[in-house]
Amino acid sequence: xxxxxxxxxxxxxxxxxxxxxxxxxxxxxxxxxxxxxxxxxxxxxxxxxxxxxxxxxxxxxxxxxxxxxxxxxxxxxxxxxxxxxxxxxxxxxxxxxxxxxxxxxxxxxxxxxxxxxxxxxxxxxxxxxxxxxxxxxxxxxxxxxxxxxxxxxxxxxxxxxxxxxxxxxxxxxxxxxxxxxxxxxxxxxxxxxxxxxxxxxxxxxxxxxxxxxxxxxxxxxxxxxxxxxxxxxxxxxxxxxxxxxxxxxxxxxxxxxxx
Numbered sequence: 622x623x624x625x626x627x628x629x630x631x632x633x634x635x636x637x638x639x640x641x642x643x644x645x646x647x648x649x650x651x652x653x654x655x656x657x658x659x660x661x662x663x664x665x666x667x668x669x670x671x672x673x674x675x676x677x678x679x680x681x682x683x684x685x686x687x688x689x690x691x692x693x694x695x696x697x698x699x700x701x702x703x704x705x706x707x708x709x710x711x712x713x714x715x716x717x718x719x720x721x722x723x724x725x726x727x728x729x730x731x732x733x734x735x736x737x738x739x740x741x742x743x744x745x746x747x748x749x750x751x752x753x754x755x756x757x758x759x760x761x762x763x764x765x766x767x768x769x770x771x772x773x774x775x776x777x778x779x780x781x782x783x784x785x786x787x788x789x790x791x792x793x794x795x796x797x798x799x800x801x802x803x804x805x806x807x808x809x810x811x812x813x814x815x816x817x818x819x820x821x822x823x824x825x826x827x828x829x830x831x832x833x834x835x836x837x838x839x840x841x842x843x844x845x846x847x848x849x850x851x852x853x854x855x856x857x858x859x860x861x862x863x864x865x866x867x868x869x870x871x872x873x874x875x876x877x878x879x880x
Contacts, residue, residue, distance in 0.1 A: 622695050622698045622699065622700055623696075623698070623699050623700070624699070624700045624701075625673075625699050625700065625701045625702070625705060626702065627702075627705070628702070628704060628705040628708040628709075630705070632671070632673075632699065633701065633705050633708060633709055635648075635721075636652060636673065636709035636719060636721070637708060637709040639651060639652040639709075639721070640652070640709065640711050640775070642771050642773075642774070645724075645771075645773050649723060649724045650670070650721050650722065650723055650724060651721075651722055651724060651773035651778070652709075652711075652719055652720070652721060652722075652775065653669070653719065653720050653722060653778055654710060654711065654712055654715070654716045654718070654719045654775070655716055655718075655778070655779060655782075656678075656685055656686070656689075656716055656717075656718050657685070657782070658778070658779075658782050658783055658785075659672075659689055659718060659720050660685040660688060660689055661782065661783040662722075662783045662786050663688070663689055663692050663693070664688070665783060665786065665787070667722070667783070667786045668692065668693065669693060669697075669720035669721055669722050670697065670720075670721045670722060670723060671697045671698075671699065671720065671721045672689065672690075672693045672697060672698045672699065672718070672719075672720050673698075673699045673701050673706075673718065673719045673720070674686075674690075674698070674699070674700060674701065674717065674718045674719075675700070675701055675702070675703050675706055675717040675718070676700055677703065677717055678716075678717035678718055679700065686718075689718075693720075703715070703717070706719070711775040712775075722786075724773065725786070725789075725790070727791070728789050730762045730764070730789070730791055730799070730803070731761055731762055731789075732803065732806045732807065732829075733829065734760075734761055734762070734829060735760060735829050735830055735831070735832070735877055736760075736762045736763075736764065736803060736807070736829075736830075736831040736832075737751075737755055737760050737762070737763045737764070737831070737832055737834070737870070737874070738763075738764045738766070738793075738799075738800060738803075738809075738831055738832065738833045738834070738845075739751065739763065739764065739765050739766060739769050739833075739834050740766045740768075740769075740833055740834065740835045740836065740841050740842055740845050741766055741768040741769060741835060741836035741839070741842060742765075742769050742770065742834065742835075742836060742837065742866055743768070743769065743770050743836060743837065744770065744837055744866075745770050745774045745775075745776035745777040745780060746776060746777075746780045746867070747837065747865065747866050747867040748765075748769065748770050748772070748774075748777050748780070748781070749776070749777045749778070749779065749780020749781035749782075749784075749785075750780055750781075750867035750870075750871070751763075751834075751866075751867050751870045751871075752777075752780075752781040752784040752785060752788060752790075753780075753781055753782060753784045754867070754870055754871040754874050755784070755788055755870075755874060756784045756787045756788055757874075758874035758875060758877065758878035759878055760788065760874060760877075761788065761789055762788070762789050762790075762791065763788055763789070763790050763791070764790075764791045764792075764793050764799050764800075764803075765790060765791070765792050765793065766793050766845070767792070767793060767794050767795070768836075772785070772790050772792075773785075797844060797845065797848065800831070800833075800845065800848050801848065803831045804831075804848055804850075806829075807828065807829045807830050807831055808828065808830045808831070808850040808851065809830070809831045809833060809848055809849050809850050809851075810823060810830055810831070810832050810833065810849065810850065810851045810852070810853045811832075811833040811835070811841045811845065811846055811849040811851075811852055811853070812832070812833065812834055812835060812840070812841060812852075812853055812854065812855075812869065812873070813840060813841065813846075813852045813853070813854055814840065814854065814863045815854075816852065816854055817851070817852030817853045817854040819853070819854060819855075819856050820853050820854065820855050820856075820872065820873055820876045821876050821880075823851060823853045824876050824877050824880040825880055826880075832853075832873060832877070833845055833849070834866055834869065834870050834873075835866070836866070837865070837866050853873075855869055855872055855873070
C-alpha cells in the first residue's frame, strides 16, 4: 500500500474532481463511497481501478474491509488522511473508503427482451431505487432520456447499491432516437395516472415490450406519448392521487416479471 499524506496530492485532487459530472464525463470514471457497495461489487467480480482508505477504517479490521483489501492490488491501494477524505467526499460523514471505477462500456440494447425507458426522471433516489428493482425483476436494459438525472450521480449510486454494475444503461440523447428504433421491434407502453389498461392485463402477452415511466411531476412527455402503442395504469385507491415513480416502477416490473 502507498500512503498519501496531503490533500494536495494529485490523486486526491482527481477524487475531488470526480464529484463533478463534467469530470466524470471527461475521465470516463466515477467514485463509490460506501463500504457495503464496494464489498458487494467486488464480491460480484467488479473490481475498482483504485482504492482509498483511512487508517482508522484499516484499524477497524472488519471482515468486509479485509475481503476488499485481499481483492485489490496493493499497488492500487492508498492510505489517506481523514482530512483528505473530507476534502473530496460528497457525504456529510465520509465513509473512510472510496474507490474509482471506470464507466461501463457501451453495449447494444437486447431487443429480444423487455426494456424499461425512463423519461425525465430527475430524482437521484428514485433512479437508484428503480435500478435495484430492475435487477430484482430481471430487466437487463434501461434507457435514460436526456433529461434524466445522471446515472453516476453520487446520490444515485448510494441508492442503487451494486445494481449500478448489473444492468445495461443506454442514454437516449435525442429523446426519441432509441425509442423509434425500439418501436420497430416491440410495442411501447406508456404509464398514465389518468387511465389506460390495467397493468396486470396489459402484460398478458408473450410478446416483448418497452415500458416508459415518466417524470415525478409531469409524467410521460407528450413527445414520447406520441410513440406509444398503449397506455397503462396501476389501479389504486382514489384516496391517493398518484404513486411515487420508483414505487410505480417496482409494481409494474413485478407484474412484467410474473406474467
